[in-house]
Amino acid sequence: MNIFEFRDRLIGDYASYIESFIQIREHQSEAISVARSGASYVLTTGTGSGKSLAYIVPIVDYVLRHGSGKGIQAIVVYPMNALANSQLKELEKFLCLGYPNKKGPVTFERYTGQESEEERERIRVNRPDILLTNYVMLELILTRSTDAPLIASSMLRFLVLDELHTYRGRQGADVALLARRVQDRMGTSGLQYVGTSATLAGAGTYDERRVGVATMASRMFGTVVRPEHVIGETLTRTTNGWDEGDPAFVRALTERVQDAGYVPPRDYQSFVADPLSTWIESTFGVRQEGERLVRSIPRSISLEKEGAAAELSRVTGVHILRCITAIQQALLAGYECEPHPETGAAPFAFRLHQFISKGDTIYASLETKPHLTLQRQQYVPG
Known part of the structure; x- marks a missing residue:
């Protein structure tokens, strides 16, 4: 049974959910094709x-083709239990909903240390x-005699490391050795490694970054990961893509920003035709890199000269405070705007962390009324 036959077995309204396998995104389709190649x-x-779907679909497809109940065929490793818990809920919807007693043809379990001894024994x-x-x-599973039954099989096909960018330094070395021990212990040939990350990036062109990621992943997994098997995303613009060097565009943008009484449209087509929407997407959303669109480097809206508001002020000649207000109003309007009539996508796909930087460290002395400072120091001044 393949994944599409699996879809046909679903019951009721859940069948509409699985339609996402037919309308999958380009990077998911590419990942599934690479996975099928081994x-x-x-x-x-x-x-x-949808990174998780890009490895869950190949795993489920593999299990359906080779049969369930033969032992662990895929291990998915998360850096935090919260991520494992979230994935558990998604799998419950994906693999259980619609089946009698919520028992589908592919089984899964969480084994993170949160389980009771009774649950662990059952697993x-x-x-x-x-x-x-x-x-x-996973390290404990490989070393504890009580967990020996879990790895008493050579059926393992997939070892997935989610959030690959979190494994660095000493921890990265530990996980790299762990990946090798898994393969040695389970005696698996043809083991496929999968890594996911939203933040694996670096200097250079897109192709150069792929080479860098492939080199790092090869060291982590202990097997060759080819640069062409580092799968990025294919981005498209949602706004009309005006020529921002066109004087007519600059005039339209200036008039738009100057108009303090302007109410941003809420219907999708009008919103993406707004010149400020075009400028915002180019500033916060995507930028051209060769023949590809890539995500823009996160930046703040602030009064600082590197901030987006200062740049908008330089382009339009409008006061920076008015630019800040215009940007904020447009971003909120993008959140409230109706979605695309066909795809259901929002006009902007920005994330909150693109605008808010991480907090700094505060140091305090031990007095009742402590001295607080952002600078690490041995003594309280004075």
């Missing part, structure tokens, strides 16, 4: 782009097809 790969796409006796865990627990 090669290891890394998926580096933005937050909310050891009834090994799932897919095991969700973290790298600490």
Whole structure:
């Protein structure tokens, strides 16, 4: 049974959910094709782009083709239990909903240390097809005699490291050695490694970054990951793509920003035709890199000279405070705007962390009324 036959077995309204397998995104389709070839790969796409689906679909397809109940066929390793818990809920919707007693043809379990001893024993006796865990627990599984039944099989096909960018330095070395021990312990040949990350990036062109990611992933997995198997996202503009060097565009943008009484449209087509929407997408959303569109480098709206408001002020000659207000209003309007009539997508796909930087460290002395400072120092001044 392949994934499309699996879809036909679904019951009721849930069948409409699985239609996403037919209308999958380009990077998901590419990942599924690479997985079917047997090669290891890394998926580096933005937050909310459906990276999990790009390895869950190949795993489920593999289990359906080779049969369930033969031992663990895929291990998915998360850096945090919260991510494993979230994926568990998604799999429950994906693989259980619509089946009698919510028992689908592919089994899965979470094994992260949050389970009771009774639950762990049940998992050891009834090994799932897919095991969700973290790298600490996976290390324990390989060393504890009580967990030996979990790895008493050579059926393992996939080892997935989610959020690959979190494994660096000493921790990265530990996880790299762990990946090698998994293969040695389970005696698996043809093991496929999959890595995902939203933030694997670096200097250079897109192709140069793919080479860098492939080199890093090869070291992490202990097997060759080819640069062409580093899968990025294919982006398209949602706005009308005016020529921003065109004086007519600059005039239209200036008039738009100057008009303090302007109410941004809420219907999709009018919103994406707004010159300020075009400028915002080019500033915060996407930028041209060779023949590809890539995500823009995150930046703030602030009064600082590097901020987006200062740039808009330079382009239009409008006071920076008015520019800040115009940008904020347009971003909120994009959030409230009706979605695309066919795809259901919002006009902007920005994430909150693009505008808010991480907090700094505050140091305090030990007095009742402590001295607070942002600078690390040994003594309180004075």
